[in-house]
Amino acid sequence: MIRGKWQKPDLESTLGGLKDFQRSTVDYVYHRLYEAGDRVDRFLVADETGLGKTYVARGIIARIVDRLWDEAIESIDIVYICSNSAIAAQNVRKLVSAEFAGIVGSSRITLLPPELSRLHEAGHRVNVIAFTPRTSFDMGNSSGVVRERAIIYNILRRHWGLGDREGPLRLLRCNVGQKRWLETIEAEKAQPLDKVIVQDFVRRCEPYRDEFTALTRQAARVDRTGYEPAGFRRAQLAMVGRLRLDLARACMSGMRPASVIMDEFHRFRDLLDDESEAGNLFRALVETDTRVLLLSATPYKMYTVGNEEGDDHYRDFVQTVGFLLDDDVLEGRFTQSLARLRLELQRARANDGAELESARAAVEGQLRRVMVRTERLAATADRSGMLQELPEECMPTPSDLEHFRMVDAVCRELGARDAVEYWKSSPYILNLMDSNYDVKNRLEKAIDSRADSAQINEALEDAIHDGLQWKAVQHYREIPFPNARMRALRKNTVETGLWRLLWMPPSMPYYDSGHRAYRGLPSEGVSKALVFSKWQVVPKAISLLLSYEAERLGMKSAGGRRRLYDSKRRGAATLAFGRDDTGGPANMANMALIYPCWTLATRIDPALLAAELTASSGALPSQKAIVAEAGRLVRRLLAQIQVSADTVNQAGGRDSQRGPSGTAWVWISLAALDAHLSPTCASRWLHTSEAEAAPAWRGMVQARQGDADDTGFALHVDQFTAEFDRQLQSRDTDDSRPLLHSMGGAGDYVVNMLAMAALSSPAVVALRAFLRLQNTRRTDACSDDMAMALAARIALCFRDMFNLAESSVLVRPRRKTRTEPYWSAVLSYCLGGNLQAVMDEYLHVLNEPDRKLSDICEEVVNAISIRSGALSFDEIVRAPEASPSGVALRQRKMRCRFAMRFGESAADDVTYGSSDVIRPTQVMSAFNSPFRPFVLATTSIGQEGLDMHRYCHDVYHWNLPTNPVDLEQREGRVHRYKCYAIRRNLAAIYGGEVLSGSRDPIAATADRVCDPVFDPWSLMFGMALDERSGQENDLKPYWILDMPDGVKINRRILAPALSWETQAVTPLKNSLALYRMVFGQPRQQDLLGLLQDRMKGGDIPTELAEFMIDLSPPNGKPRQG
Secondary structure: OEEOOEEOOOHHHHHOOOOHHHHHHHHHHHHHHHHOOOOOOEEEEOOOOOOOHHHHHHHHHHHHHHHHOOOOOOOEEEEEEOOOHHHHHHHHHHHOOOOOEEEEEEOOHHHHHHHHHHHHHHOOOEEEEEEOOHHHHOOOOOOOOHHHHHHHHHHHHHHHOOOOOHHHHHHHHOOOOHHHHHHHHHHHHOOOOOHHHHHHHHHHHHHHHHHHHHHHHHHHHHHHHOOOOOOHHHHHHHHHHHHHHHHHHHHHHHOOOOEEEEEOHHHHHHHHOOOOHHHHHHHHHHOOOOEEEEEOOOOOOOOOOOOOOOOOHHHHHHHHHHHHHOOHHHHHHHHHHHHHHHHHHHOOEOOEOHHHHHHHHHHHHHHHOOEEOOOOHHHOOOOOOOEEEOOOOOOOOHHHHHHHHHHHHHHHHHOOOOHHHHHHHOOOHHHHOOOOOHHHHHHHHHHHOOOOOHHHHHHHHHHHHHOOOHHHHHOOOOOOOOOHHHHHHHHHOHHHOHHHOOEOOOOOOOOEOOOHHHHOOOOOOOOEEEEEOOOOHHHHHHHHHHHHHHHHHHHHHHOOOOOOOOOOOOOOOOOOOOEOOOOOEOOHHHHHHHOOOHHHHHHOOHHHHHHHHHHHHOOOOEHHHHHHHHHHHHHHHHHOOEEEHHHHHHHHOOOOOOOOOHHHHHHHHHHHHHHHHOHHHHHHHHOOOOOOOOOOHHHHHHOOOOOHHHOOHHHHHHHHHHHHHHHHHHHHOOOEEEHHHHOHHHHHHHHHHHHHHHHHOHHHHHHHHHHHHHOOOOOOOOOHHHHHHHHHHHHHHHHHHHOOHHHHHHHOOOHHHOOOOHHHHHHHHHHHOOHHHHHHHHHHHHOOOOOOHHHHHHHHHHHHOOOOEEEEEEEEEEOOOOOOOOEEEEEEEEEEOOEEEEOHHHOOOEEOOOOOEOOHHHHHHHHOOOEOOOEEEEOHHHOOOOOOOOOEEEEEEOOOOOOHHHHHHHHOOOOOOOOHHHHHHHHHHHHHHHHHOOOOOOOOOOOOOOOOOOOHHHHHHHHHHHOOOOOOOOHHHHOOOOOOOOOOEEEEEOOOOOOHHHHHHHHHHHHHHHHHHHOOOOOHHHHHHHHHHHHHHOOOOOOHHHHOOOOOOOOOOOOOO
16 A cells, blocks of 8 residues: 555565564564564563574564554554664664665764754655664763754744844853854754754753853853853753753653564663653653664673672662553562572472472563563584684793783882783783773883983883884884784684685685685684673784784785885875876776676686586586686687777787787687677666766776876776777678787787686676676575676775775785786686675675665775775884983874774774874774674673674683673674585585585576676575474574584684683583573572582582573464473
8 A cells, every 4th residue: 555655565574574583472462562462562572692683673663564554543653662773774774675764873862853844855665763871861961962953043042032142152152262152053044943842842942941041141240251150061061961851851752653673672771770861851752652672682781690780680670560560569460470480490400390389480471471581502413502612722831920020020110010910901002092091101200200210210121121112113124923812813823824815714615726825724714703802902913913914924925125114105006097108997807806797707607617617527616627627618609709900909009900909808808708798788787877876887987086096097097999890790790800809919818818817807706796696585686787797896995995005915915926927826726716796795695685785885885995904003112202201102003904993992093194084983894794803892782683604603701800790791792694614514514515516507508698697695595494393493593503523603712821711611511501591580690509519419419401481473483301
């Protein structure tokens, strides 16, 4: 049905994209919210980390929209509240389709009036309004942000007739500069505001209008005299805080959402506090007929240990359940049931479980009224959830102890504590710490002090000698790692050979790589590394030191004389598009990397060639064999092309008798292949104007003309397009001759280069990968010319990556290979890196329901084009002239690309050599891609709510958390839908059958013109689904796919030998196994201890699962037996 201009969305289309256990959850939650006789207004989906709660929310929203679509309401509004902007950016567009919904987001609710006005003006049938709670519900007496105050001023100016008087202007300006304040007011004045919110706000402010007026008079005097009387600032902030609070209240009351979704709810559970102002604001939002959906794997603190003060598990649990039940009588019954369960757990015996089972069932039934939880543990035979712990050797060395002696001596002289913790956290701690650390702050003050500093100078002598030294960095000398944790991480990442790679190897290669970079990898494979630490200095240390070591090894492999680390010109753009002496294009051969040749992409497919060769030989083909087979097909394609002699002479340029060189024939042949064999789609794209739907190649070029190395880029495109047009016109001439014959002795070379381009050119590979997606999508099938445009854009990003100095030494490392054209070396590297297999896998995991191909392209572009970050360390140097102490700190910047940091401390990270900020979303996109960074280091900020699973199954705990739930949260970042471990196991189980053709007749034939409809990943997941037992749901194979000696989620605890953490590992893991039995209980740690003691004595039944709380939805295949 059409409502206004909007077609009612197809409910089944959305629900059909869910996995079966997600669909069960959606149906049950909707039933509880709308259909049950004892229905509720509030519900919690507490699925285990990584199981797709956002997609469950999407399904629930779809059912709500379907129910309300035909009702007489202006719009169906959904409020989405999440803890930070990174989670919002990741999730909000997953909730609804942008085709029929308007989406607005703001960091605080008081900025919503103009956003809501624009949203309602657009007339969307469905609106999603997103904001974060910390700055929206917690007003206080602060001045807020300048935009808030400008909105308030403009409202009061209009409704109270303030005019442009100095008093109101000065009162609301607070500490912002006059120029910026007036500019913001003017900018906000032009914005229409939501009328309902404005009227309510003015009404709320009326009771203290006289007080406001009196205060503006004081503000005017302050502005004129410059004298600020005592108490004015306090009164000013109180008034601004009051106005902001009433604007927030008006915004809350002005929204009448059909549903409020609170994502990662546990981060702001203080909103449940009935006594707080934040709680009052929140209740104003949900007190109407609004369905509230909470999403969180840990909505209350599921476990509390003795040293965690001020965060009581039992109080949080009861408060959360009380909010959900919203009934004092039901809440009282529930607390009684909890008390009974605790009593039965305390006196449980192996031969007497009936009472315990009854108590457990009572709690389970009451909870399931308002919450469900699906877990993956039961989907594996050993209930391990595919998790294994790998031992790590973190034994300190004598040099580590010498480093500690130096750190301890400095800390003693500075009066700083925790020298041991500082030393354990990171090497070169005095160099790498920022000023927010107490010891670094003391060090800076001591250096700048004019007091007698002989003792501190003496202590710093070793720090000068043994600290990070810029001279060593400048000359790419090896830097020791005097820290056992850092050495272990280096061993498992850099030293595995990852430093040689620009992207991760594919889970299912189409052929055995012949490239040295990929031949030397460990037989068990490699993974990206996700590192969690409680110390902020650690992500910085990891990013800086591992990135330097990877770059140093690359430069070392290059041999010869090395440039200095901070050389202004570490290497010219080797894939340049410059001009020759005549002003013409000088680098046409580079078109082999950036032109998405439709003919090569659709007529030659590495996956199908691999299937054909594997079927005939029974083994994965070699790189040499697949190039030879592709060359045979290229030769057949070229044999179909007839060109005129005049065309050959024109292509040859001035020396027409000699004709084009072998290199020139490569790009000429690309134009000829599409002009003769795929003229329609190629011509349409090459001649696309900027006004048309598909981005024109010329448009991409024009955006790049500021690059000094690309001054002739447009000329290259024009030359290629002109050659294409010449070939197009020469198809029907009388004096035509075979193109291959025209090449003379260059024919074999051209065929080989075209074969390599067909298999591994970034442009051809990207086009082929996009065309595979076309055949798996129900919607958003893009045009052929759009597919070419997307592929060309990605190819240009590859070109930028290969132009980096640290990339070029990996592509063409040895001096003796420097005679090979760089574009050819790039093709060889892409071929050796199985680039087609890499991109097929990558785009497959990016292919989410209703995600546009252009959005997928944008994520790929963000991932490939991320620049090296710039982090700094402080070199401690002798400098008698620089400070009274004779010692100085010299800030030195270093590049970070192999490893990067993520979190609050990285919010202002910039690219090396510029001031461009590296966005956290771009870091996430890059880590979730096969490309660098290969190591991501973070603190607790990256512990919840974010996806980091696509190319990582190794989680490093730099510090052992005291709470077992923190282990699950961290490891849940990588154990998610179609994660890296799942795909590697899937390829190991089914890859051979897919490539051999034994399960599906896919092998190519010599005469077959094969569009790239063959998607090996969709086929393998389909095979795994077909082999499930009737008792298994969609957790297998998408979240769980175990196999003997298969890949698992690796827990790596970097506990230094002899430290307390080595003793705490086993008790923590035992607690993790038992805490599901006792969640919701007071003094939980004591109860866990009792159960653990009885386990040792054999008093607790071994079948612990039957006594655990099971909250899976009733039709979601819950507990068995």
